[in-house]
Amino acid sequence: MTTTATIELAGLDGGHHTLTSEQLEDLDSRVQGRLLVAGDQGWNDAVAIWNGMAARLPALVLQPASAHDVAAAVGFARDHGLLLSTKGGGHNIAGTAIAEGGLTLDLSCLREIAVDPDAKLAHVGSGCLLGEVDQATQAHGLATVLGFVSETGVAGLTLGGGFGYLARRFGWTVDNLAEVEVVTADGQLRTASRDQHPELFWALRGGGGNFGVVTRFSFRLHEVGPTITGGLIVWSAERAEEVLAAYRDLTDSAPRELTAAAIVRLAPPARSCPRSGTASPSPGSRCATAARTPRPTLPQFARSGTRSWTWSPPSRMPPCSRC
Numbered sequence: 463m464t465t466t467a468t469i470e471l472a473g474l475d476g477g478h479h480t481l482t483s484e485q486l487e488d489l490d491s492r493v494q495g496r497l498l499v500a501g502d503q504g505w506n507d508a509v510a511i512w513n514g515m516a517a518r519l520p521a522l523v524l525q526p527a528s529a530h531d532v533a534a535a536v537g538f539a540r541d542h543g544l545l546l547s548t549k550g551g552g553h554n555i556a557g558t559a560i561a562e563g564g565l566t567l568d569l570s571c572l573r574e575i576a577v578d579p580d581a582k583l584a585h586v587g588s589g590c591l592l593g594e595v596d597q598a599t600q601a602h603g604l605a606t607v608l609g610f611v612s613e614t615g616v617a618g619l620t621l622g623g624g625f626g627y628l629a630r631r632f633g634w635t636v637d638n639l640a641e642v643e644v645v646t647a648d649g650q651l652r653t654a655s656r657d658q659h660p661e662l663f664w665a666l667r668g669g670g671g672n673f674g675v676v677t678r679f680s681f682r683l684h685e686v687g688p689t690i691t692g693g694l695i696v697w698s699a700e701r702a703e704e705v706l707a708a709y710r711d712l713t714d715s716a717p718r719e720l721t722a723a724a725i726v727r728l729a730p731p732a733r734s735c736p737r738s739g740t741a742s743p744s745p746g747s748r749c750a751t752a753a754r755t756p757r758p759t760l761p762q763f764a765r766s767g768t769r770s771w772t773w774s775p776p777s778r779m780p781p782c783s784r785c
């Protein structure tokens with residue numbers, strides 16, 4: 463961290479608190495992770511969130527290197543009455559990952575993933591993005607229920623319930639959550655599951671990010687892929703009535719393995735979309751089968767758009783270069 467004499471931080475009481483350089487050094491000495499202020503290398507990435515319209519700035523960022531660092535930071539924030547926020551993948555649309563003028567814990571260094579194929583469990587650091595978990599579990603032909611977009615954070619998605627391609631077959635993300643390691647407001651590191659702190663576990667399964675700072679999630683895994691059938695099928699808006707009626711019939715009768723979503727939007731300028739269609743609204747449908755099952759019967763006009771594909775890592779996955 464750049465040497466700073468004092469720093470003003472937003473407090474829980476709505477006022478401002480001045481931290482002296484000694485107090486900052488005290489926090490720095492309690493943690494292994496990096497403390498950042500504006501202008502430091504890595505600051506822009508640490509405070510970036512998906513929704514630029516909701517962007518705001520903290521006064522101080524800590525990038526914890528361990529659950530112990532998270533506990534130390536929570537204790538420090540509590541002792542000094544500081545406004546504290548937690549950033550997982552930064553995809554919350556309201557921008558709640560960042561505490562305006564406060565202390566933000568950027569969990570991007572908690573990226574460890576351990577897969578136990580025998581127990582069919584994945585232990586996932588709370589700074590992981592969805593694609594990283596899929597990559598690790600698919601190496602064993604396994605997967606858990608995560609979302610549609612690989613760059614979303616595991617933490618916020620899971621704490622909000624979580625749904626994605628596999629939800630119809632295996633339930634919500636939180637239905638597949640076996641255990642959580644979490645730092646609660648008293649600075650204690652706890653394990654919550656159906657057997658340990660069951661009420662805390664219940665609250666974390668969909669209650670959002672206000673019950674503590676999660677440092678690790680353990681998910682149950684299922685045999686999926688690695689080859690599945692999926693794809694995006696695009697039609698022009700003139701066929702909306704016909705397509706949406708067929709979509710309704712399809713989802714009425716589809717097997718649990720099929721997840722499908724209809725989207726009405728301007729077609730993106732993608733190679734897969736016909737040029738003439740890119741400026742006009744196009745009802746489309748995403749679909750994917752969630753297991754090694756025969757391809758489901760799709761309406762005739764949709765069949766040509768599906769294909770079998772094998773998971774590969776997204777090219778834009780940001781590496782964790784700071785840890």
Ligand SMILES: Cc1cc2nc3c(=O)[nH]c(=O)nc-3n(C[C@H](O)[C@H](O)[C@H](O)COP(=O)(O)OP(=O)(O)OC[C@H]3O[C@@H](n4cnc5c(N)ncnc54)[C@H](O)[C@@H]3O)c2cc1C
Nearest residue numbers: 550551552553554558609610615617618619624625671676
């Ligand atoms: C492009 C896009 C696609 C999406 N697709 C899906 C989808 O397919 N399925 C779905 O269910 N949702 C989806 N969402 C919604 C998404 O799951 C939520 O916005 C979720 O909050 C994002 O999690 P995050 O970790 O990236 O967000 P962040 O903004 O980092 O965090 C979200 C909230 O969780 C809190 N939080 C983060 N980490 C922790 C932690 N370790 N402990 C405690 N609290 C924490 C934060 O403080 C914040 O309040 C999508 C969102 C976007 C923008």
